[in-house]
Amino acid sequence: xxxxxxxxxxxxxxxxxxxxxxxxxxxxxxxxxxxxxxxxxxxxxxxxxxxxxxxxxxxxxxxxxxxxxxxxxxxxxxxxxxxxxxxxxxxxxxxxxxxxxxxxxxxxxxxxxxxxxxxxxxxxxxxxxxxxxxxxxxxxxxxxxxxxxxxxxxxxxxxxxxxxxxxxxxxxxxxxxxxxxxxxxxxxxxxxxxxxxxxxxxxxxxxxxxxxxxxxxxxxxxxxxxxxxxxxxxxxxxxxx
Numbered sequence: 001x002x003x004x005x006x007x008x009x010x011x012x013x014x015x016x017x018x019x020x021x022x023x024x025x026x027x028x029x030x031x032x033x034x035x036x037x038x039x040x041x042x043x044x045x046x047x048x049x050x051x052x053x054x055x056x057x058x059x060x061x062x063x064x065x066x067x068x069x070x071x072x073x074x075x076x077x078x079x080x081x082x083x084x085x086x087x088x089x090x091x092x093x094x095x096x097x098x099x100x101x102x103x104x105x106x107x108x109x110x111x112x113x114x115x116x117x118x119x120x121x122x123x124x125x126x127x128x129x130x131x132x133x134x135x136x137x138x139x140x141x142x143x144x145x146x147x148x149x150x151x152x153x154x155x156x157x158x159x160x161x162x163x164x165x166x167x168x169x170x171x172x173x174x175x176x177x178x179x180x181x182x183x184x185x186x187x188x189x190x191x192x193x194x195x196x197x198x199x200x201x202x203x204x205x206x207x208x209x210x211x212x213x214x215x216x217x218x219x220x221x222x223x224x225x226x227x228x229x230x231x232x233x234x235x236x237x238x239x240x241x
Contacts, residue, residue: 001217001218001219001220002217002218004171004172004175004220005217005220005231007167007170007171008171008175008179008191008220008229008231009191009231010167011164011167011168011171011179011191012189012190012191014160014163014164014167015164015183015188015189015190016188016189017160018157018160018161018164018188019187019188019189020188021153021156021157021160022157024149024153025150025153025154025157028146028149028150028153031146032143032146032147035139035142035143035146036139038135038139039132039135039136039139042128042131042132042135043132045128046125046128046129046132049121049124049125049128050125052121053118053121053122053124053125056114056117056118056121057118059114060111060114060115060118063107063110063111063114064111066107067104067107067111070100070103070104070107071100071104073096073100074096074097074100074101074104077093077096077097077100078093078097080093081093081094081097175220178220178229179191179229182227182228182229186226186227186228189201189228190228190229191228191229191230191231192223192226192228192229192230192231193230193231193232193233194206194211194214194223194230194231194232194233195233195234197211199223199225199226199228199230200233201223201226201228202223202225202226202228204223204224204225204226206223206224206230207224210224211232214230214231214232215232217231217232
């Protein structure tokens with residue numbers, strides 16, 4: 001039984017590391033997905049700002065075209081006004097000129113507002129573009145680090161799993177079955193050393209009778225509290241493990 005305990009102690013060392021590595025590996029997809037959150041937010045914000053900017057530029061261009069058309073009509077009306085021969089022609093030309101000037105005055109206010117909005121949006125687009133460039137560079141670097149770590153984890157897990165398989169094959173079938181059952185239920189820790197009469201994992205004192213039995217190192221026992229398999233940590237044959 002001593003040799004079986006030695007094997008389980010070695011197996012537990014591997015399983016503790018494997019549990020942590022597999023946990024880290026399982027978290028990788030979430031970490032990789034989380035990297036893009038800020039980048040996606042900035043991309044979306046930039047798209048919205050750029051869309052608004054394009055719209056404002058279009059409105060400004062359309063308004064400026066309309067205003068140039070109005071100015072052309074005013075110039076023509078002023079030319080006609082100079083050549084009017086009747087009162088009716090004079091009034092018509094004057095009305096057209098006044099109407100055009102009123103329209104231009106109203107459009108000037110709108111144009112100034114559009115120019116201000118365009119300037120603000122151009123600043124916003126520039127700022128978001130710079131922020132996105134920084135975020136994208138950071139994400140690319142972090143993604144490369146995580147991808148490299150994921151590959152490293154895969155290699156480590158494969159190697160340790162092979163070592164574990166070889167080691168586990170040397171443990172009695174009934175014992176390894178019990179060990180694996182507890183390990184899966186207890187976050188990778190199925191075995192606990194007992195030192196000074198206390199379980200090394202849950203820190204509960206075991207009964208003196210159970211401790212005396214452990215010291216004989218002739219059978220596997222369970223902690224009455226955490227139910228993990230326990231062994232005598234001070235056994236001379238296990239001291240160097």
